[in-house]
Amino acid sequence: MALKIYNSLTRQKEVFEPINAPYVGMYVCGPTVSGESHLGHARPFITFDVLYRYLLHLGYKVRYVRNITDAGHFEEEGKVAEDKITSKAILEKLEPMELVQKYTHLYHWAMDQFNNLPPSIEPTATGHIIEQIEMIKKIMTDGFAYEANGSVYFDVIKYNEVYSKKNQPYGILSGRNLEDQLDTTRELDNQDEKKNKVDFALWKKAPVEHIMRWQSPWGEGFPGWHIECSAMATKYLGKKFDIHGGGMDLQFPHHECEIAQSTVCNHELPARYWVHNNMITINGRKMGKSYNNVVKLSELFDGSHPILTQAYSPMTVRFFILQSQYRGTLDFSNEALQASEKALRRLMDAYEWLKAQSFTSEKKSTDASLDQQLKTWVNELPEFMEDDLNTAKVVANLFEMVPVINSLKDKHITAEAVSGATWQLVQAQLTLFIEQVLGIKVESGVNKKQLNGVIHLLIDIRKEAKAKKDFATSDKIRNQLLEMGIQIKDEKDGEVSFTFS
RNA sequence: UGUCAUGUGGCCGAGUGGCGAGGCAAGGGUCAGCAAAACCCUUAACGAUGGUUCAAAUCCAUCUAUGACAGCCA
Known part of the structure; x- marks a missing residue:
């Protein structure tokens, strides 16, 4: 029997066949480290950890790439153009990279708690600004992106025109057609820079107050939301790789945009199998700040x-x-x-x-x-x-x-x-x-409080034994605890203390 | 409003048209000083209405409810 996985691209279960067996390339969208990971993050990372583990079990040599988004993106594209990480940093009076580091550590801690295997490569967006700029330049050269006032946008309409003829329209992954979106996309303010409202940013001009900024051919700015994954996946897995994973909410627009960008640059669809995990709801509701039900992993x-x-x-x-x-x-x-x-x-x-x-x-x-x-x-x-x-x-x-x-x-x-x-x-x-x-490890159900309770109980029994001059029992308790690395000590005042060695 | 999903017993969830997964909860029993655990047994569901079929939770249609996406999100 062969491994079958559901491919969002073809909307059916398919037998998994690596492009270049026994090697398998897998890219999974990682977290934005502008805040602590929550329950919703647990699902994709556990899901893809199990896929990773199973592929390894089948004998594949898997390169598992999972990025860390540390560059921050616009909260509301076009409108505020504010960098999520920067704005939070000001609130917390931390340097942006200090904040990134803090939440990266917390994220790694949580992944470790879940017994998720570390990915083979964990690239960061800020570490790949050059690759992203190069990719944008290439897209512009090919005529699928344009500059406007220091920002660069991807020309979705043009892409769709050209690639529809190659059976690869914009919307191939999510099953949306562009006409519908043109009709229904909400009118956001301040979109004059874009030729069309469906266009998305590849590079964004940094406002003066923006701390995270990089020099580019179009002035100082920062990369758009989607380009990092395309750039890093291409760099570490090549133009075409086996599996691209992530949460279902990323299917559109994030993965759709990734496909468009990578296809223009590399002239082929980036991944063969697109795998999406579904969402976690809380008491039937989606997790979201407005519902006040976002449960952080530490909580x-x-x-x-x-x-x-x-x-x-x-x-x-x-x-x-x-x-x-x-x-x-x-x-x-x-x-x-x-x-x-x-x-x-x-x-x-x-x-x-x-x-x-x-x-x-x-x-x-x-x-x-x-x-x-x-x-x-x-x-x-x-x-x-x-x-x-x-x-x-x-x-x-x-x-x-x-x-x-x-x-x-x-x-x-x-x-x-x-x-x-x-x-x-x-x-x-x-x-x-x-x-x-499944990656389930044996958890010790005993916590420190329980353990202390047990030791105190043994101390009491030992006291009773000593009172009855039953030194065999009292010595047995002391010596066996010592063997386990717990030393009990009779204090001068008659109290008993203990230490863990 | 558009696009796409989903609706399975008290709760969570599998289900490839054909003897009702599994977990938790509930009831009864075995064991047992009490309790717990364990084991055995039991109860109970397929959103609604039509249709296809010898046979539908499973396929089709309509309706209804909920959710997701369309702006950030795993």
Whole structure:
């Protein structure tokens, strides 16, 4: 069976065939580091992490490029032309790059919490200004962009005229036609610079107060929103690469514009497979500032957002996301997260127990149908992954096996019911799919507060033992704690303290 | 308003026309000093109305509700 993924470009599931096997190039749009990452960011990065992991598992040599947008773009194109990062920096009295650094660190921290593998290359927009300028120059030379008052715009109408004849109209990815947009695009103020309202900026002239600015053939300014991804993808993955990923909200206009830019420069569609994850909603609503329901990842992990009734661990959130297929919307609620938390614990308890067992392959099975059923569940795991990353089905099968494992643990079934070889297969495949493919790691459920409580309890028991002159017990507690790296010390005043070594 | 999606049991979510995924919750039972866990069993859904079909959650049409995009957004 071969890996099939849904290609937004062709609107169907397609068998994945790399251009240049075993090499695979994958580009995923990363975050704008003008603020802290929120729950919405978690989905694409976890989704594409799983795709990355699965491609690696299949034996591909993957170059995974995920950018960091640190240049800031216009909040409202044409109207205010204000740099998001700069404006926030003034509010916080931080240098723009200081702010970028701060949020980049926080973003990396969150990615690490989720157990996402780092990408192969993580280029920044500000590190590729030259490449972006070169690309814009090329687009202008070919006549698909024009300068107006120090800014450069992409000529969408002209592009559409020329490339419609080559079966590649503007709107090829999003399924929009240009005529509709010309009719319905809202009239924004101050658009006189553009020949047409559908045109988008490649380079923007920097207003005097703008801190982030670079010298260009058109004066001082900063790059437009879309050009960075085209420039960096081309630089690191070539003119044509395998997979381009991102959130569904980026499909239009961002990815559409990327296609137009790259096509003009490189004379071909930049990527073969366009993969888009769907959005996360909160209690049925989209996350957005106006709804006051944007949950930052740090708030999610410590439960500090008012919408949350408790904290949720990174693995709970990861598991929650993987319980659905990436192309559907996923509704977040406390109830749903709590369900995931409990479910994950049950799954991992069973898995960890099984992992610690040893089986000998000589043992024959006494329950052939159960033996066969386990093999079937395990063998279906790759099939589900290869059907457009149906992690929901993978998880469902994992849960089918939990009662069997627990029955073995509680001796409701005998160890001989299933052959040793099958148990070994189950062990190996569960490790592969839970840890490697889904990227779920064992979380220690014990926090410091609980641990301290336990130590105090042991200290109390030791005190009681000493009072009864049961020194065997008291020494056992002290010595074994010491072996675990916890040293308890009897103070002169009779109090007991402890330190972790 | 345009474009595109979506509507599955109390909640979250899979579903490739043909014996009702899975998780959480709920009810009953086994086990058990109590509790928890675990195991077994049970309940329950396919937005509405038509249509195609031997057979539809699944295909078609209309309606309805919700959402996304069209300006930033994962």
